[in-house]
Amino acid sequence: MVKVLHLSDIHMGSGFSHGKLNPETGLNTRLEDFMTTLGRCIDRAIAEPVDLVLFGGDAFPDATPLPIVQEAFAAQFRRLVDAEIPTVLLVGNHDQHSQGAGGASLCIYRTLGVPGFIVGDRLETHCIQTRSGAIQVITLPWLTRSTLLTRPDTEGLSLAEVNQLLIDRLRVALEGEIRRLDPSLPTILLGHLMTDTAQFGAERFLAVGKGFTVPMALLARPCFDYVALGHVHRHQVLSSQPPIVYPGSIERVDFSEETETKGFILVNVQRGETAFEFCPLPVRPFQTIRVNISRSEQPQADLIAAIQATAIEDAVVRLIYQLRSEQLDQIESHVLHQALGFAHTYTIQTELVSQLARPRLPELGTAPDLDPLEALKTYLETQPQLTELTPDLMNAASALIAGESNWMPSGICTDSEQFSTPIYSSDQLAVHSVDLTDDAAASEAMEAAQLRLL
Numbered sequence: 001m002v003k004v005l006h007l008s009d010i011h012m013g014s015g016f017s018h019g020k021l022n023p024e025t026g027l028n029t030r031l032e033d034f035m036t037t038l039g040r041c042i043d044r045a046i047a048e049p050v051d052l053v054l055f056g057g058d059a060f061p062d063a064t065p066l067p068i069v070q071e072a073f074a075a076q077f078r079r080l081v082d083a084e085i086p087t088v089l090l091v092g093n094h095d096q097h098s099q100g101a102g103g104a105s106l107c108i109y110r111t112l113g114v115p116g117f118i119v120g121d122r123l124e125t126h127c128i129q130t131r132s133g134a135i136q137v138i139t140l141p142w143l144t145r146s147t148l149l150t151r152p153d154t155e156g157l158s159l160a161e162v163n164q165l166l167i168d169r170l171r172v173a174l175e176g177e178i179r180r181l182d183p184s185l186p187t188i189l190l191g192h193l194m195t196d197t198a199q200f201g202a203e204r205f206l207a208v209g210k211g212f213t214v215p216m217a218l219l220a221r222p223c224f225d226y227v228a229l230g231h232v233h234r235h236q237v238l239s240s241q242p243p244i245v246y247p248g249s250i251e252r253v254d255f256s257e258e259t260e261t262k263g264f265i266l267v268n269v270q271r272g273e274t275a276f277e278f279c280p281l282p283v284r285p286f287q288t289i290r291v292n293i294s295r296s297e298q299p300q301a302d303l304i305a306a307i308q309a310t311a312i313e314d315a316v317v318r319l320i321y322q323l324r325s326e327q328l329d330q331i332e333s334h335v336l337h338q339a340l341g342f343a344h345t346y347t348i349q350t351e352l353v354s355q356l357a358r359p360r361l362p363e364l365g366t367a368p369d370l371d372p373l374e375a376l377k378t379y380l381e382t383q384p385q386l387t388e389l390t391p392d393l394m395n396a397a398s399a400l401i402a403g404e405s406n407w408m409p410s411g412i413c414t415d416s417e418q419f420s421t422p423i424y425s426s427d428q429l430a431v432h433s434v435d436l437t438d439d440a441a442a443s444e445a446m447e448a449a450q451l452r453l454l
């Protein structure tokens with residue numbers, strides 16, 4: 001039985017905006033958080049001790065981390081060298097410079113010949129001798145088109161066809177590795193990839209052309225005793241036979257990971273009989289306080305109550321509150337800052353429920369069924385610089401609202417096609433106040449944020 005610690009998506013050096021300067025060290029507190037958390041993973045590897053550490057990729061936010069960040073990362077992994085624990089560092093998409101053409105930040109460990117360290121920057125099988133015997137690890141780094149395809153291969157193909165071709169090539173290449181495996185030894189596939197069943201909008205990921213998804217059928221093979229994945233920041237177990245596991249990121253990278261538990265995986269790998277457990281890490285909490293006080297009689301007091309009802313101590317906090325513009329005078333911002341002072345760091349976002357709640361032209365009143373032409377006329381009367389254009393603007397507006405197709409602005413000669421369809425219908429011109437309490441939109445934005453990070 002080989003004992004393995006599997007961690008992934010460290011992203012050390014990201015999220016500095018959620019931290020602050022530590023005057024004692026001169027470091028951003030979020031860098032210190034990531035250093036502490038990575039340190040906890042390495043502590044555990046040494047305390048067990050495990051026979052092998054697998055890192056699933058994405059060490060830093062990009063391939064050219066600040067020297068201080070690179071050093072902090074190396075200082076932790078160096079402890080594994082001292083403890084004589086073999087380690088595989090897999091290359092994720094964030095570790096590659098210009099789609100892999102500029103090398104990968106982690107390759108320096110191979111160049112320096114760090115004892116016991118293997119860099120997984122290509123599809124390859126490594127037979128690793130550990131204290132508890134030999135184990136085979138197939139490394140499958142983040143694939144870009146140029147890894148397996150040439151330009152003539154992809155010429156004239158749609159994105160979906162290119163992705164299919166990439167999957168076909170991967171299937172063949174992986175099959176080649178599998179055939180050379182020693183079936184008597186435990187085997188792990190270590191991959192940085194998006195599977196077709198991973199949560200977080202795989203289809204959308206594919207649709208925007210930033211990557212491709214690997215079918216589960218390619219991974220769920222009896223020749224693997226454990227499939228160690230990286231890339232998706234939310235911990236998830238995709239299959240139990242064999243175990244196919246994303247440990248997720250070790251620290252919250254941004255607010256899209258607010259509710260996720262962070263941790264790493266301890267695995268006992270045995271031919272045909274693998275057991276694993278998720279080990280949670282005590283990481284800094286993120287808290288969103290979302291309050292709508294637009295209908296409140298006492299907006300300030302309600303806002304403070306919402307803050308006090310939230311566990312903000314030492315957390316990264318964002319306060320998002322919605323109010324009407326005429327309530328702005330009732331909010332004293334220094335009181336808000338005082339109430340949020342217990343947070344590690346915080347941001348305040350004010351959203352106005354409707355810009356139109358306070359009529360800018362008192363002449364217009366607040367009649368809900370205001371005629372748009374009347375409104376435009378009233379507006380133009382207050383704008384003397386537009387007097388000359390007023391007849392044209394009024395004509396244009398009534399033509400648009402009436403849906404007339406043949407209206408032309410006077411003095412402008414255009415292609416007749418251009419104005420052949422009305423741009424607005426009258427109901428589109430009606431005034432709608434924006435509903436900002438749409439939770440679906442909020443979660444969609446969060447999902448999009450997470451996808452950017454993967």
Ligand SMILES: [Mn+2]
Pocket residue numbers: 057058092093094192230231232453454
């Ligand atoms: Mn990634």
